[in-house]
Amino acid sequence: AQSVTQLGSHVSVSEGALVxxxxxxxxxxxxxxxxxxxxxxxxxxxxxxYTSAATLVKGINGFEAEFKKSETSxxxxxxxxxxxxxxxxxCAVSYNNNDMRFGAGTRLTVKP
Amino acid sequence: xxxxxxxxxxxxxxxxxxxxxxxSPISGHRSVSWYQQTPGQGLQFLxxxxxxxxRNKGNFPGRFSGRQFSNSRSEMNVSTxxxxxxxxxxxxxxxxxxxxxEQFFGPGTRLTVL
Numbered sequence: 001a002q003s004v005t006q007l008g009s010h011v012s013v014s015e016g017a018l019v020x021x022x023x024x025x026x027x028x029x030x031x032x033x034x035x036x037x038x039x040x041x042x043x044x045x046x047x048x049x050y051t052s053a054a055t056l057v058k059g060i061n062g063f064e065a066e067f068k069k070s071e072t073s074x075x076x077x078x079x080x081x082x083x084x085x086x087x088x089x090x091c092a093v094s095y096n097n098n099d100m101r102f103g104a105g106t107r108l109t110v111k112p
Numbered sequence: 113x114x115x116x117x118x119x120x121x122x123x124x125x126x127x128x129x130x131x132x133x134x135x136s137p138i139s140g141h142r143s144v145s146w147y148q149q150t151p152g153q154g155l156q157f158l159x160x161x162x163x164x165x166x167r168n169k170g171n172f173p174g175r176f177s178g179r180q181f182s183n184s185r186s187e188m189n190v191s192t193x194x195x196x197x198x199x200x201x202x203x204x205x206x207x208x209x210x211x212x213x214e215q216f217f218g219p220g221t222r223l224t225v226l
Binding site: 036041042043044045046049090092099100101102103104105 | 215218
């Protein structure tokens with residue numbers, strides 16, 4: 001069954017530092033991969049998605065993710081963290097349906 | 113264009129009661145999916161509706177049911193509420209079902225079962 005694993009339930013970085021949130025998927029066929037962000041008391045907002053068009057995907061708010069088939073990974077990065085990036089981030093996988101499976105989430109804290 | 117709306121935003125019920133949550137998708141979107149979010153289990157897929165038909169269903173008991181109307185609005189019902197049903201219920205809509213269509217999420221309904 002398809003699933004995603006997010007390594008690290010909590011990540012803390014200093015403002016201006018690199019953000020790296022890890023996501024690995026288990027799949028025998030190429031999936032569709034997504035990163036969502038959730039701010040307190042809000043729904044999920046799509047940051048970016050991988051649909052096999054390009055392995056490096058650029059999203060909103062300066063985030064990007066690289067699909068690495070050999071490593072079954074889809075890690076999310078941002079070169080310089082901003083205070084407003086503090087939120088919970090979810091990696092998700094789906095195939096040819098809307099049955100989206102989410103990782104457990106990673107809470108990002110940004111220190112001033 | 114208005115986003116996905118969910119009503120009510122907050123709800124308090126007692127064990128054994130039933131509850132109905134409502135979701136209005138973005139105008140023109142025909143697919144609606146429901147998710148349950150809890151601290152312990154994370155985000156879990158409940159079911160998806162497209163053109164008034166349930167297309168996919170997650171691993172939840174029959175107490176959880178839903179439906180979709182001809183205008184694509186969807187309702188989710190939970191009967192015989194249990195304490196463990198306390199969660200944030202998220203609704204997401206997309207243009208069509210399947211493939212890699214982006215899902216747009218509503219703010220959720222926070223259900224507390226006492």
